[in-house]
Amino acid sequence: MVEKQYRILIVDDEDSVRRLLGAVLRREGYQVETAEDGREGLEKFTLWRPDLVLLDIRMPEMDGMTALGEIRRCQPTAKVILMTAFAAVDTAVTALKQGAFDYIIKPFNLDEVKLLASRAKEMSQMTEEISLLHRELNALYRLDHFLTNSPRMKELCRTVAKVAQSNANVLVTGESGTGKELIANTIHYNSLRRQGPFIKVNCGALPEGLLESELFGHERGAFTGAAGRRIGRFEQAAGGTLLLDEIGEMPSSLQVKLLRVLQEKEFQRLGGSQTLKTDVRVIGATNRSLPKLVEEGTFRQDLFYRLNVVTLELLPLRERPEDVALLANHFLQKFSHDNGRDMLGFDRAAMRLLERHDWPGNVRELANVVERAVIMSTGQIIFPEDLPPGLGSQAETHPQPGYRGAGQSLKERVKEAESGFIREALLHNGGNKVQTARELGISRRSLLYKIQEYGLEHCE
Structure with missing residues (x-):
């Protein structure tokens, strides 16, 4: 892809300035147009839409300050550098505001002009990258992209859609690995705050002193080692969303300060006396029962009520078995792409193992299992031997009495049936492994593995 040439418009009533700056900036690789007064400059700006304008303040027809106002009205994000004589510095400072x-x-150093143009270009590229990132994140966390076949999870998604449009604090609960951070991301990127920052803090990963500084910031000298001012997460998240993960681990002393922020929308940096206002939406996430912690006296009841405006409880994967195959195939595509593979799907026996597993680690565990399978597999299909040993064993070790096969585990019965199928296919095909593998719908590698496992070498 050819990079778009950065465009600069020079507006100055002095012909010598226009020619000099034009020659210098063209040598730097910029595309340059010029105008001799503010009115012509505004016309060219409207038609050409440059990335940067070098604008003289004192000009006939329309002065630079008036032209600046018109440019900003036309394109608020336009970058304008004012050119001025020393006596008009106060005017230039006003223009910055x-x-x-x-x-x-003026008279200016040409190296300084090149440096300012370069900085403006870098700033434009950074702004464009951030805008692209926001668009990608907005698309990534669209509610209609949420993968579930579970009626209860679909109802949760409908609730998330309503909550996202409000400014209410939210409490997201659920076991580890159920997707609490995904829900928090979805709320932010579907809210009116989507253009603001989304900041995350793990309340259980830092000791009390560091967590307080992390959340509220500190002033120089606030404690040993505080060599300068630190801006805390509440300041960084202004206009956006702050996710407090593992909020049930927050020390009691900090719970008091958090309560004040939620009630008064204000706080002080550690070691400071200035009261700072904040406009932040707080999402708390926890895998613990906050009501139980309240009963035990380790979590403040008033803070719980402040956070518990809306509670979203995520189901463990074992309570939404209809989502296992859907999520497994999603992760297969993702990790196949990430690892440069061309995976087609899961063998039926492998999928049965996934569906029978209890998933104590929930969706995170499923993702790890599928990623491992993609790495371990040498073909395009995931077979049982590509999965971790023992997967699905919870459902396979409790045979019911009173039917044929009692006393055998499910795994033993499956192996017995599988061994018989392979033996018959090998005999039917005269020991031809390629033809046998094709008939059974498995890879030759998997067939060789099964032959060795079941001791069927005599059938070749």
């Missing part, structure tokens, strides 16, 4: 990118004093 009105949205100018920077100013430069």
Whole structure:
């Protein structure tokens, strides 16, 4: 893809300035247009839409300050560098307050001009990358992309859609690995705060002193080692969302400070006296029962009520078995792409093992199992031997009495049947492994593995 050439418009009533700057910036690889007064500059800006404008303040027809205002109205994100004589520096400073990118004093140093143009270009690229990232994240966390066949999870998604449009604090609960952070991301990127920052803090990963500084920031000298001011997460998340993961692990002393932030929308940095206002939506996430912690006296009841405006409880994967195959195939595509593989799917026996597993680690465990299977497999199909040993054994070790095969585990019965099928196919095909594998719908590698496992070498 050819990179778009960065465009600069030079607006100055002095012909010598236009020619000099034009020659210098063209040598730097920029596409340059010029105009001799503010009115012509505004016309060219409207038609050409440059990335950067070098704009003289004192000009006939329309001065630079007036042109700046018109440019900003036309395109609020436009980057404008004011050019001014030393005597008009106060005017240039005023222009900065009105949205100018920077100013430069005549007679100017050409290296400084090149540096400012380079900075403006870098800033534009950064802004474009951030905008692209926001668009990608908005698409990634669209509610209609949430993978589930479970009626209860679909109802949860409908609730998330309603909650996202509000500014209410949210409590997301569920076992580890159920997708609490995914839900928090989805709420943020479907909310009116989607253009703001989304900041995450793990309350269980830091000791009390560091967690307080992490959340609220600190002033220089607040404690030993505090060599300078630190901006905390509440300041960083202004206008956006703050996810407090493992909030049930938060120390009692910090719970008091968090309660004040939620009630008063204000806080102080550690070691500071200035009261700072904040506009942050808080999402708490926990795999523990906060009501139980309240009963035990380790979590404040008033803080629980502040957080518990809306509670979203995520189901463990064992309570939504209809989602196992859906999620497994999703992860197969993802990890196949990530590892440069061309995987087609799961063997039926392998999928049965996935569906029988209890998934104590929930969706996170399923993702890890599928990623491992993609790495271990040498073909395009995931077979049982590609999965971790013992997977699905919870459902296979409790045979029911009173039917043919009592006393055998499910795994033993499956192996017995599988061994018989392979033996018959080998005999039917005169020991031809390629033809046998094709008839059985498995890879030659898997067939060789089964022959060795079941001792069927005599059937070849």
